[in-house]
Amino acid sequence: MRTILITGPGGSGRTTVAAATALAAAADGARTLVLSADRTDTLGAALGVRTGAAPVEAAPRLTAWRPDAATGFRDDLAAFQERATGALDLLGASRLDPEEVTPLPGAEELALLRALRDAALAEAHDLLVVDLPATPHALALLSLPEELRRYLRRLLPPERQAARALRPVLGRLAGVPMPAEWLYETAARWDLELAAVEAVVADRDTVVRLVAEPGPGGADAVRDAGLGLALRGLRPDVLIANRLLPEAEAGPGSWLAGPVAHQRKVTDEWSGAHDVRDVAHLGHDPRGTDDLAALAVPVVNGTSSTVEWPVTDRLADDGVLVWHIPLPGAHRDELDLIRRGDELVLEAGQFRRIVPLPSVLRRCTVDGAALRDGELRIRFAPDPGLWPRAR
Incomplete structure (x- = not known):
């Protein structure tokens, strides 16, 4: 199954483009599911249907679904309270009733990730179109599985589970209670679920698509979005230049001449680094399938958004290994690197990521770094105390 993740600056029309993309794919014969986590049901308004916790048919071969974050949050809390009964009783804590629980901030995003995983595993559709939040929140959402898995590994290292049989003895020796069996089981289940989401995002059939309006601030927004994606090892397959004004009506003396000229300048700049597809302004907010079809949003089978970070061997020439990290749009003065153990x-x-070093670099020390042609190149010199010695 192919997956298209659509994001863009706030107000760029990304939800409308997601709906139009899904509709166009369904019209071409693909069984399509479009997902959104928007509380206000902007997706349903664009499609002319009401979306909610249950998937609805928006058009032939097109299903729309807006996962219910409240229900999922209550179910997870109820399950946690059931498993943690002993600890809660020990603390004298009273249980929360499902009716009094309000989803915490971020519950919508977690519900969207779970729906993304479930839809991918079900394989009931040919194409999955995901209306992600605005770019900064979308990048945080895409990084969430990796970050949570990292926290789980630090808090409950898998190797400690080998001491299950010795846990009562260890608890008496240490004088403090050891983590209960259910805690490790819960962590293992969460790790599997998060890994499944990571696998969908990293799949070769998954692409990330940007939507932006080439107006004031549009160029900076696209540059920041591209940099944030690059730090995640991703790149947009297509950039949708949305709400373009008609050039045919921008003749001399027309009030449209200035805005159209500015839009064309921005889209020309974008074309140097992206595959840009134009989508015209209808003159009103698109509502219903007829308006969405009139947008003529291209579906396109873009190339995978996953970007490799290769390590090149220059030991024979310079005595170093070089880690190549593509960061298009980055500036030297906004980059920072810190080596911490086996992580970088x-x-x-405004973006930050903690990544594990490739195994070959863990036995090296950082020897320098440089940013050239949109690529960060980090030099690693073998540590004599750790590097294998030739006989």
């Missing part, structure tokens, strides 16, 4: 903390502008 990368910061680029």
